[in-house]
Amino acid sequence: MTDTAHAGHLETATGLDNRKLAIWTFIGSECLFFATLISNYLVHKETWLTGPGPFPHDAWTSPAGKVFEPIIEIPLVTLGTALLLFSSLFVVLALANAQRGNRKGLLLWLGLTLLCGVFFVGMQVYEFTHFVHKGLTLKTNLFGGSFFVLTGFHGTHVTIGVIWLFTLWIEAFRGKIPPAKSLNLEIAALYWHFVDVVWVVIFPVVYLIK
Amino acid sequence: MATTALDQQRAHAATGHEPTGLWSWITTVDHKRIGILYGATAFTFFLMGGIEALLLRIQLGTPNNTFLSPETYNELFTMHGTTMIFLAIMPLSAAFFNFIIPLQIGARDVAFPRLNAFSYWVFLLGGLFLNASWLFGAAPDTGWFGYANLTSKQYSPGLHVDFWMLGLQTLGVASLAAAVNFFTTVLNMRAPGMKLMRMPIFTWMSFITQVLLLLAFPVITVALILLMFDRFFGTNFYVPSAGGDPLLWQHLFWIFGHPEVYILILPAFGIVSEILPVFARKPLFGYAAMVFSGIFIAFLGFGVWAHHMFATGMGPIADTYFSLATMLIAIPTGVKIFNWLGTVWGGSIQYKTPVYFALGFVAMFIIGGLSGVMHGSPPADLQQTDTYFVVAHFHYVMFGGSIFGLTAGAYYWWPKMFGRVLDEGLGKLHFWLMLIGFNLTFFPMHILGLNGMPRRVYTYPEGLGFEELNLLETVAAFVLAASFAVFLYNIIKTWRGPRNAPADPWNAATLEWAIPSPPQEWNFAEIPVVHGRDPLWEAKRERGGPLPEPPRVSGAGIHLPNPSYWPLVTALGLSAMMSGLMLIHHLGPWGIIAGGAILLFGVFNWAFEPAG
Amino acid sequence: MDAHATSAEHERSHPSVGVYVRIGLVLFVLTALEVGLYEFTYGGHAGPAGAAIQPFFVPLLLLLSAGKFALVAMFYMHLKQDHRLFTGVFVFPLIIATVLILGLVVLEAYHFAFARAG
Numbered sequence: 001m002t003d004t005a006h007a008g009h010l011e012t013a014t015g016l017d018n019r020k021l022a023i024w025t026f027i028g029s030e031c032l033f034f035a036t037l038i039s040n041y042l043v044h045k046e047t048w049l050t051g052p053g054p055f056p057h058d059a060w061t062s063p064a065g066k067v068f069e070p071i072i073e074i075p076l077v078t079l080g081t082a083l084l085l086f087s088s089l090f091v092v093l094a095l096a097n098a099q100r101g102n103r104k105g106l107l108l109w110l111g112l113t114l115l116c117g118v119f120f121v122g123m124q125v126y127e128f129t130h131f132v133h134k135g136l137t138l139k140t141n142l143f144g145g146s147f148f149v150l151t152g153f154h155g156t157h158v159t160i161g162v163i164w165l166f167t168l169w170i171e172a173f174r175g176k177i178p179p180a181k182s183l184n185l186e187i188a189a190l191y192w193h194f195v196d197v198v199w200v201v202i203f204p205v206v207y208l209i210k
Numbered sequence: 211m212a213t214t215a216l217d218q219q220r221a222h223a224a225t226g227h228e229p230t231g232l233w234s235w236i237t238t239v240d241h242k243r244i245g246i247l248y249g250a251t252a253f254t255f256f257l258m259g260g261i262e263a264l265l266l267r268i269q270l271g272t273p274n275n276t277f278l279s280p281e282t283y284n285e286l287f288t289m290h291g292t293t294m295i296f297l298a299i300m301p302l303s304a305a306f307f308n309f310i311i312p313l314q315i316g317a318r319d320v321a322f323p324r325l326n327a328f329s330y331w332v333f334l335l336g337g338l339f340l341n342a343s344w345l346f347g348a349a350p351d352t353g354w355f356g357y358a359n360l361t362s363k364q365y366s367p368g369l370h371v372d373f374w375m376l377g378l379q380t381l382g383v384a385s386l387a388a389a390v391n392f393f394t395t396v397l398n399m400r401a402p403g404m405k406l407m408r409m410p411i412f413t414w415m416s417f418i419t420q421v422l423l424l425l426a427f428p429v430i431t432v433a434l435i436l437l438m439f440d441r442f443f444g445t446n447f448y449v450p451s452a453g454g455d456p457l458l459w460q461h462l463f464w465i466f467g468h469p470e471v472y473i474l475i476l477p478a479f480g481i482v483s484e485i486l487p488v489f490a491r492k493p494l495f496g497y498a499a500m501v502f503s504g505i506f507i508a509f510l511g512f513g514v515w516a517h518h519m520f521a522t523g524m525g526p527i528a529d530t531y532f533s534l535a536t537m538l539i540a541i542p543t544g545v546k547i548f549n550w551l552g553t554v555w556g557g558s559i560q561y562k563t564p565v566y567f568a569l570g571f572v573a574m575f576i577i578g579g580l581s582g583v584m585h586g587s588p589p590a591d592l593q594q595t596d597t598y599f600v601v602a603h604f605h606y607v608m609f610g611g612s613i614f615g616l617t618a619g620a621y622y623w624w625p626k627m628f629g630r631v632l633d634e635g636l637g638k639l640h641f642w643l644m645l646i647g648f649n650l651t652f653f654p655m656h657i658l659g660l661n662g663m664p665r666r667v668y669t670y671p672e673g674l675g676f677e678e679l680n681l682l683e684t685v686a687a688f689v690l691a692a693s694f695a696v697f698l699y700n701i702i703k704t705w706r707g708p709r710n711a712p713a714d715p716w717n718a719a720t721l722e723w724a725i726p727s728p729p730q731e732w733n734f735a736e737i738p739v740v741h742g743r744d745p746l747w748e749a750k751r752e753r754g755g756p757l758p759e760p761p762r763v764s765g766a767g768i769h770l771p772n773p774s775y776w777p778l779v780t781a782l783g784l785s786a787m788m789s790g791l792m793l794i795h796h797l798g799p800w801g802i803i804a805g806g807a808i809l810l811f812g813v814f815n816w817a818f819e820p821a822g
Numbered sequence: 823m824d825a826h827a828t829s830a831e832h833e834r835s836h837p838s839v840g841v842y843v844r845i846g847l848v849l850f851v852l853t854a855l856e857v858g859l860y861e862f863t864y865g866g867h868a869g870p871a872g873a874a875i876q877p878f879f880v881p882l883l884l885l886l887s888a889g890k891f892a893l894v895a896m897f898y899m900h901l902k903q904d905h906r907l908f909t910g911v912f913v914f915p916l917i918i919a920t921v922l923i924l925g926l927v928v929l930e931a932y933h934f935a936f937a938r939a940g
Contacts, residue, residue, distance in 0.1 A: 012398035016905055018321040022394045024908045025424060028915035029386060033428035035919030036462060039926040040436060040447065043458055057864070074865070078857050085853060089846035092898050096839055138445045142453050145445035149436065167814075193899045200890045204883045208860045397907070425915055429922075457933055461926055512918055516929070525932050
C-alpha cells in the first residue's frame with residue numbers, strides 16, 4: 001500500500017510521511033463535504049415550518065391528511081453513537097498494539113473495531129427500514145430527503161471504513177503489518193476517527209435538537 | 211499484462227532508455243508525460259469550446275438570425291462555458307502543475323504518481339462523458355451554472371441535465387484527487403534548502419490553487435448530489451412547491467463558483483510572475499507581497515460568493531457585507547498588478563513572445579478586474595446583471611487573464627517540454643491577432659450590455675442599435691480563432707524542426723532550467739540543493755557566466771516508480787458507475803454495482819501492486 | 823509551517839493505553855450527558871425544570887458535542903502530539919466549514935422569513 005515516489009528513499013521536506021499528509025488533506029476537504037450536507041439539513045429545517053412539515057420529534061399530519069407518529073428513536077441511536085465512539089477507542093488500541101508488534105492484540109482490537117462498525121451500519125439499516133415502514137421516505141418531505149441523504153452519506157463513509165479496516169485485518173492476520181508498517185493502520189484509523197467525529201456532530205444536530 | 215509493464219520497467223532501469231509506444235503512455239506515471247497528456251487533451255477541448263463560441267457568434271452576427279435554433283443555442287452556450295472552464299482552462303493549468311511543479315521544486319516526481327495518472331484518466335473520461343451528450347442529441351442546456359429549477363425533472367425531463375450533472379461530478383473527482391496530490395507534493399517533495407519562502411512564485415500560486423480546489427469542490431459535489439437525488443430519487447431540495455429552495459442551489463454553486471474563478475486565474479498569475487522577471491532581467495518585485503496577496507485573495511474568495519446573487523434580493527445587511535468583501539479583494543489584486551509593473555520597471559526587457567503575452571495579460575486583466583469591482587456595487591450590479599456587460603467582464607478575466615497567461619506559459623515552457631523553441635515571428639503574429647481579435651470581440655460587449663442587450667438570448671430584434679457592434683464582434687471572433695490557427699501552425703512547424711533547444715534558452719532563474727530540454731525521465735540525476743529564491747541566477751553569478759549545458763546521462767540505477775494500468779481501470783470503474791447512475795431507470799442498480807465492482811477491483815489491485 | 827529542521831521522529835510519542843481508555847470513558851460520559859440533557863428537557867423525564875433549561879439546550883448540547891469532537895481529534899487523532907501542520911490542514915477547513923454553515927443558515931433564514939414569506 002505504498003504509493004510514494006520516494007518512500008524509503010528520501011526524507012520528505014517536512015519530515016512527514018506523504019500518505020499521512022495526504023489523508024489529513026483529504027479529511028480537511030471532507031470537512032467541507034459534510035458541512036455542506038449539514039447546511040442542507042439545517043436550511044431545510046427552516047422550511048419545515050413553511051413547507052410540508054416535520055415529524056422527527058413531533059407528530060405530523062401530511063397535506064393528504066395522513067397522521068405520522070414522531071419517528072426518531074433516541075435509545076437506538078444512542079447505542080449506535082456509543083458503538084462508534086468505542087470503535088474509535090478500539091482502533092487506537094489496535095494501533096498501539098501494531099506499533100509494539102503485538103499481533104494478537106492488534107487482531108483483537110481491530111476485530112472489535114470492525115464489529116462496532118458493522119453493528120453501527122446494521123443499526124442504520126434497521127433505522128432506515130423502520131422509517132420507511134412508518135412512511136418516511138426520501139420523497140415524503142424535506143426532513144426525509146435531507147435526513148436520509150446526510151446520514152446515508154455518513155453511513156457510506158462508515159461502510160468504506162469497514163471495508164478498509166477489514167482488508168487491514170486480513171493483512172494483520174497474515175502477519176503483513178509489522179511495526180514498520182503500522183502507518184498503514186494509522187492512516188485508516190485517522191479516516192475512521194474522522195467519520196466518528198462527523199457522527200459526534202450529526203448526533204446532536206439531527207437527533208437531539210428539536 | 212502486468213508482467214509486460216513490469217518487464218518494460220526492468221529493461222528500462224537496466225538500460226536507462228525511455229520506454230516508447232502507446233502502452234507506455236497508457237501505463238505512464240511520469241508527471242511530465244501526464245502533463246503532456248493533460249495539455250494535449252485540454253487543448254483539444256479548448257478548440258471544441260472555441261468552435262462552439264464561433265457558432266454562437268455566427269448566430270448573433272445579424273438580428274433575427276435563424277442559423278441556430280433557440281434549443282441548440284442553449285446547448286452551445288452551456289457547453290461552451292462548461293467546456294472552457296472544466297475541460298480547457300482548469301486542465302491546461304493542470305498540465306503546467308504536472309510538468310512544471312516537480313521540476314521547480316527539484317523533485318523526481320509527484321508524491322503519488324499513480325494517483326496523478328488516475329486524475330488524468332478520470333478527467334479524460336469525464337470530458338468524453340460530457341461531450342458524449344452531443345451524440346445523444348441531449349447536450350446540457352441550462353447554462354454552466356445550472357440554476358435550479360431549470361435543472362429539475364419537471365422543466366428538463368431529458369438526459370441534458372443528467373449528462374451535465376454526472377459529467378461535472380466525475381471531473382470533480384479528478385480535481386480533488388489531483389489537489390490532494392499536489393498539495394502533498396509541494397509541501398513534501400521540495401529539494402533540500404527550498405523553504406516555503408524560496409519556492410518559485412508559480413509553485414506558490416499553484417499551491418494556493420490546490421487549497422481552493424480542496425475546499426471548494428466538496429461543496430459543488432454535494433450540490434450536484436442533491437440535484438441528483440431530486441432528479442433520480444424524488445427528493446425536493448430545489449423544488450419550491452414542496453417547500454424546497456432553488457436559492458440553495460445558487461448559494462452552494464457560488465460558494466464553489468467564486469473560489470473556482472480564482473482556481474482559474476491564480477495559476478496564470480503564477481506563470482506571469484515567473485515570466486516577467488526572467489525577461490526583465492530583474493528578480494520579482496515584492497516576492498513576499500506577491501505570495502501573501504495570493505493567499506489573501508484565496509481566503510477572501512470564500513467570503514464573497516453572494517455577489518453573484520445580488521439580484522436575488524438578500525437584504526441590505528448581506529448586500530453590504532458581500533459588496534465590501536468583494537471590493538476588498540481589489541486591494542491584494544492591485545498589489546499584484548503594481549508588483550508586476552514594479553518588476554518590469556527599469557528592467558532591460560527582452561521582447562520575446564512569452565513576455566508579449568505576459569504583458570498582454572496584465573493589461574487585459576486590469577480591464578477585467580475593474581469591471582469586476584463595478585459589479586461589486588449592488589445598485590450597479592442590478593443594472594448590469596444578465597447583460598452582455600457581465601459577459602464582457604468575465605471574458606476579460608478568463609480569456610484576457612487566464613488564456614493570455616496560459617499561452618504565455620506555453621511559449622515560455624515549450625522548449626523545456628519538447629526541446630524545441632517555438633517560432634518567434636509566428637508567436638508575435640499569434641499575439642497581435644489574439645490581442646486585436648480579443649478586444650474587438652469582447653470590448654463592444656461592455657457597451658452592448660450597458661445598452662441593455664441581455665445574455666443567454668439566442669437573438670435580438672432589429673432597430674435596437676445592437677447590429678453594428680454584434681457584427682463587428684462576430685468578425686473579430688474569427689480573427690481570434692485565426693490567431694490560434696497561427697499557434698497550431700507554429701506547433702507543427704516547430705515539431706518538424708530539430709530538437710535543439712538548450713537547457714536554459716531564456717537565461718531563467720528556476721530549477722527546471724538546470725536540466726536538459728526535454729528533461730530525462732528522472733528529472734534530476736542528482737537532487738539539487740537550494741540556497742535562495744533564484745537558484746540558477748545565483749549559480750550563474752557565482753560562476754561569472756552562463757552555466758555549461760547539462761549532459762544527458764544514463765539513468766541506470768535511478769529508482770523510478772513502476773508504470774501501472776490500475777489507475778486507468780479504477781477510472782473506468784468510476785465512469786461506469788456514473789453511466790450506471792444515468793441509466794438507473796433502465797438497468798436498475800446493476801449498472802452502478804458493475805461499475806462499483808470494477809472500481810473496487812481497480813483500487814485493490816492498485817493498493818497491493820508493488821509501487822516500486 | 824516550514825519544518826525543514828525537524829526530523830521525522832516527532833510523532834512517535836503517542837499517549838499510553840491508559841490515556842486512551844480514560845478519554846474513552848470521558849467520551850462515554852459526555853454522550854450520556856447529551857442524551858440526559860435531552861431527556862430532562864424534552865424527553866420522558868422533562869419536569870418543570872425542562873422548560874427552564876430550554877433556552878440553554880442548544881448551546882449546551884453544541885458545547886458537549888464540541889468537547890467530544892476536540893477530544894477525539896486531539897488524542898485519538900494525535901493532533902496534540904503530532905506536527906502542527908496536520909492541525910493546520912484540519913482546523914483551517916473546519917473554520918471555513920463552520921462559517922459556511924452559519925452563513926448559509928442565516929442567509930436562508932432571512933430568505934424564508936422575509937423574501938419568500940413576502
